[in-house]
Amino acid sequence: MRIAVDLDGVLANSMKTWLKIWHEETGQLIEFTELGDWFFWRKLKIDEETFMRILNKAWERWVEIPPTEDNIGEKVSRLKTLGRIDIVTARSRNTEKYAIEWLKHNKISFDKYVWVKNSEAKAELEYDVYIDDSPSLVEMLRNTGKLLLLYSQPWNRSIRETFNVKIIKNLDEAYLLLSRRRIF
Ligand SMILES: [Mg+2]
Numbered sequence: 280m281r282i283a284v285d286l287d288g289v290l291a292n293s294m295k296t297w298l299k300i301w302h303e304e305t306g307q308l309i310e311f312t313e314l315g316d317w318f319f320w321r322k323l324k325i326d327e328e329t330f331m332r333i334l335n336k337a338w339e340r341w342v343e344i345p346p347t348e349d350n351i352g353e354k355v356s357r358l359k360t361l362g363r364i365d366i367v368t369a370r371s372r373n374t375e376k377y378a379i380e381w382l383k384h385n386k387i388s389f390d391k392y393v394w395v396k397n398s399e400a401k402a403e404l405e406y407d408v409y410i411d412d413s414p415s416l417v418e419m420l421r422n423t424g425k426l427l428l429l430y431s432q433p434w435n436r437s438i439r440e441t442f443n444v445k446i447i448k449n450l451d452e453a454y455l456l457l458s459r460r461r462i463f
Contacts, residue, residue, distance in 0.1 A: 280361030281406045286378060287370060288412035290351060296337035296344045314433045317414050338374035340379040354384030354450040362458050367393045367401055401440045410453055414438050428453050
């Protein structure tokens with residue numbers, strides 16, 4: 280089984296650090312649970328470039344980025360017993376070195392770190408399973424025979440399950456689901 284695990288929003292809760300920097304820069308406090316939309320930043324009247332600038336800054340401060348779950352390294356290792364685990368991420372390339380440091384620091388072992396330009400490119404790769412928080416992958420993986428385990432986050436709560444989209448609250452749920460599926 281070839282499993283693509285996303286970094287931001289699945290392993291690393293980088294939006295928490297994003298909100299911290301936003302607060303430092305603007306004085307505005309936004310709760311994590313208020314991020315009810317993938318494009319929430321549009322409501323802040325900023326452009327995508329500004330959103331990315333702050334995300335890059337968050338990664339420069341990678342030590343401050345919390346993992347999404349406790350014992351995340353152990354949980355990824357358990358998933359790794361089921362197949363190949365690649366970290367597949369579409370973030371700004373110049374933050375790659377920080378991402379690698381973060382993965383090391385959080386004791387996350389994986390087979391390969393794969394950088395892609397965007398979600399479209401991600402969907403085209405040869406993986407059986409995607410563990411991701413992006414609502415845009417739902418459409419892109421439709422009718423592909425690939426399974427999307429959508430990692431529950433405030434910005435993807437409106438997505439409903441289909442035969443190839445399953446919502447997971449944590450990585451243990453991913454493990455249970457995948458260990459029961461013997462089709463790969
Ligand atoms: Mg993500």
